[in-house]
Amino acid sequence: MKRILYILLLITAVSFSQEKDKAELLALKKANDYVYEGNDLIGKEDFVLAEMAYRKAISEKPETIAGMYNLGNSYYEKGAYNEALFRLQQAAKTAISKAEKHKAFHNIGNILMKNKQCKEAVEAYKNALRNNPTDDETRYNLGLAKICAEEQKNQDDQNQDDQNQDQDKNQDSQEDNQDQDKKNDENKDQENEDNKDGEDKEDKKDKGDEEDENGKPEDKNKDQGKGDQEKEQPQPQQGQLSPQQINSLLEAMSNQEQKIQEKMNEEKQKGVIIKTDKDW
Incomplete structure (x- = not known):
């Protein structure tokens, strides 16, 4: 019984294998027919229909080298180099014989x-x-x-x-700009320092002038300070006597009193009293 079952399974396997072989042979035949059709259309320069025929060949039997190779060549003839490169790389990868690989790589080199x-x-x-x-x-x-x-x-x-x-030039230019900026900053700092020194000197000068105005002359020129004092003494207003005039008047009055006193002394001696009026 087991032997009979084994024989039946063997017959079934052989039958299935034969059917598979027939299907593969049929697919290969169809693929080859489409390749021949595509080649004929290429000869007639009908690239559109030729491309369709090659695609059908690949669809029937994906490992058909002739379909991939001829489709790639058709793209190459049309100037569609990227598509041609893709199909020829497929053909080179799928090819088994050295002759097929040689043709695929040669045309790949041409496209590149x-x-x-x-x-x-x-x-x-x-x-x-x-x-x-x-x-x-x-x-x-x-x-x-x-x-x-x-x-x-x-x-x-x-x-x-x-x-x-160009990068070196740009870097040198940036460094030059940085050096120039640094120099400008240094000049600006020096200018600010000079301005500050000038302001300090001006402040000292103003302070010295203020001390002179407050009656504190410089020791190095006393005579000049004295002359400045005399110039700065207030001038008498109209209708008033100056200090010099007052001193002169006092001196004259003193002399006058002395004379009167002398006369009074003389009159006392005579017994006559003389009154004097002060006109000031």
């Missing part, structure tokens, strides 16, 4: 050169030569890619040097 990605193109051509070292066209493209990559490197270095020089 179109995009001015020379350094990346060098690596793509190297991968192509690893799968087919005898391809002279790939070797020639690799030489061009190396020259292009070296020129780009030199240009990048020059741009970096220019950028560094």
Whole structure:
């Protein structure tokens, strides 16, 4: 009984495998048909319908290298380099044979050169030569890619040097501005200090003048101070006697009294009294 059951399971498995193989073969046949259709449309320069045919081929059998590769090439012919690069990278990743990988990497290098990605193109051509070292066209493209990559490197270095020089110039300019600001601040501080010294000297001068006005002359010139005192003595107003006039009058009166006294003494001697009137 067990033996019969085992035989039935084996028959079922074989039948299922055959059906799966038939489905895969059918899908592969359809995919190849779509690839052929796409190739025919490319020959007629009908890129839109060709793209649709290649997409159908990939849909029927995703690992169809011809569909990915030819779709990528169709994008390349249209100038859609980013889409072409994506499809060819898919083809290179999926490919099994070295011939398929070589073609995919070679065209990837061509697309990268179109995009001015020379350094990346060098690596793509190297991968192509690893799968087919005898391809002279790939070797020639690799030489061009190396020259292009070296020129780009030199240009990048020059741009970096220019950028560094600009940064150095900007830094020097900032330092010069800082030095100028510092010098301006020092000049301003010195100017403020000079103004302060001038104000102190002016204050001392005003204080000295105030002391002179308060009757405190400088010791170094007494005669000049005395003359200033005399000049600063108040002048008599109209109708009043000056101190000198008063002194002179007092002196005259004293002399007059002395004369009168002498006369009185003489009159006493004669017995006659004389009265005097003061006119002041």
